[in-house]
Amino acid sequence: MVSRRSPTARHRRLVAELNRLRKDSGLTRVEVAERIGSTDTTVWRYETGQTRPRPSDVSALTDVYGVTGEARDFLIQLAVEARRRDWWHRHRQAFKPGFDSYIGLEAEASLVRSYEPLVVPGLMQTEPYARAVVEATSVVQTPSTVEETVAVRISRQRLLHGPGDPIHLVAVLDEAVIRRRIGGGGIMTEQLEHLVHLGGLPNVEIRVLPFSAGAHPAMDGPFCLLSFPEPEDPDLLYLEQAASGLLPDAPEHVSRYASMFESLCAMALDQEASAAFIAQMARRFSTP
Structure with a gap:
């Protein structure tokens, strides 16, 4: 069981529980609002995640839904945790829209499945490589914002090494x-050697999809799938674009991309062959 707790992930769980409880109760939002002395718009904002309810608000809702004992305490605790600020909150102005939600959810994930066609995933980038990528892709950012973005990216990598339960990355x-x-030959050598090192960790699996594999299901672009330790929290899909990040929540979209990822794994080199290829390319980049 993952011991990490993220306000974003706790909020997601709370939203799901509030929706489920109202539907199970058979009450409309208007009826719920009348019983807690609020408006149907406020209840809608709770159920869509637009507003994070206070613990007292959740307490009132549990009274309406007849939730008692440990279940009630759990929901109120979710509200407490959801209203805390993630460690990255002070950096959110440097993020593209949608990415702040993603890293908040990533912080509580037990498994990350990532496909990348162009760059090393952020969780595995060295600092010089990350800086080169950010400088190349963030043409409107100031030098200070570039450094802030790089710092956040490197800080996220604590998920791979602890403390606590490290995330499993495929x-x-x-x-x-x-x-x-x-970023040049030296930066590439360091980055590829870092990948080889990471691939030796028990919680990291790196597979290379060779050019010889030809056409494949993910030719539309990169994607990431998050899985969570609690079965009540469904898998999540993240799609990143130049100006924003998207979190489609339709189950059929998540299922489609999960199938795509299985196909990519079947087409990719195994871990040993992938490590050998990465090490070979590291040596090539190190040659003047």
């Missing part, structure tokens, strides 16, 4: 990720 990298020179 990454499928297109061969282009390994071959594309970013």
